Amino acid sequence: MVDPDGPTPVYVQIADIIQQRIEAGELQPNRPIPSELALQQEFGVARGTARRAVELLRDRGLVFTVPQRGTFVADRPADDA
Amino acid sequence: MVDPDGPTPVYVQIADIIQQRIEAGELQPNRPIPSELALQQEFGVARGTARRAVELLRDRGLVFTVPQRGTFVADRPADDA
DNA sequence: ACTCATTTGTCCGTATGTATG
DNA sequence: GCATACATACGGACAAATGAG
Numbered sequence: 001m002v003d004p005d006g007p008t009p010v011y012v013q014i015a016d017i018i019q020q021r022i023e024a025g026e027l028q029p030n031r032p033i034p035s036e037l038a039l040q041q042e043f044g045v046a047r048g049t050a051r052r053a054v055e056l057l058r059d060r061g062l063v064f065t066v067p068q069r070g071t072f073v074a075d076r077p078a079d080d081a
Numbered sequence: 082m083v084d085p086d087g088p089t090p091v092y093v094q095i096a097d098i099i100q101q102r103i104e105a106g107e108l109q110p111n112r113p114i115p116s117e118l119a120l121q122q123e124f125g126v127a128r129g130t131a132r133r134a135v136e137l138l139r140d141r142g143l144v145f146t147v148p149q150r151g152t153f154v155a156d157r158p159a160d161d162a
Numbered sequence: 163a164c165t166c167a168t169t170t171g172t173c174c175g176t177a178t179g180t181a182t183g
Numbered sequence: 184g185c186a187t188a189c190a191t192a193c194g195g196a197c198a199a200a201t202g203a204g
Contacts, residue, residue: 009171009173035189036189045174046173052172067182069189070189116168127195129193135170147201149168149171150201
């Protein structure tokens with residue numbers, strides 16, 4: 001799934017994969033994405049790495065995090081007007 | 082200097098302190114801010130915490146980082162037009 | 163060309179706190 | 184009280200690029 005030896009950081013790879021799922025409609029607006037623990041297990045990475053991936057998705061505006069609740073797909077997955 | 086038990090996260094406190102130094106002119110545009118190691122030692126925190134503080138300053142647009150070189154005070158410390 | 167020190171980038175593992183259900 | 188989940192913080196490790204010598 002992810003390549004630790006590739007030129008792209010693992011947390012970026014994970015963020016890219018989740019972004020694809022969002023764009024593919026597998027993860028829908030206002031629905032939660034997998035928890036940090038779930039991502040950690042799915043991709044075989046440490047919690048910090050899973051967190052970085054989610055942070056990156058927030059930076060991209062694709063998701064929003066509600067403390068103590070989870071991280072959810074933003075209303076507008078990709079574009080605007 | 083920083084209060085680990087206060088309501089404000091340590092990395093935010095450190096970012097605030099550095100911001101004050103920038104605004105006070107102690108750290109000048111295009112000049113480097115202390116390295117992560119220096120911040121780590123000065124504030125007695127782990128490197129991850131020092132990094133978080135610098136990240137926050139980047140988010141605020143106060144500094145820019147050049148990989149393997151250092152982090153520098155942005156040209157325009159605060160405003161724009 | 164090479165070595166050394168510096169500095170940021172990434173990653174792992176762990177612990178504690180806080181909030182929700 | 185317990186389980187889940189994010190937030191913060193600590194510690195250590197290795198890689199890559201830069202710059203000084």
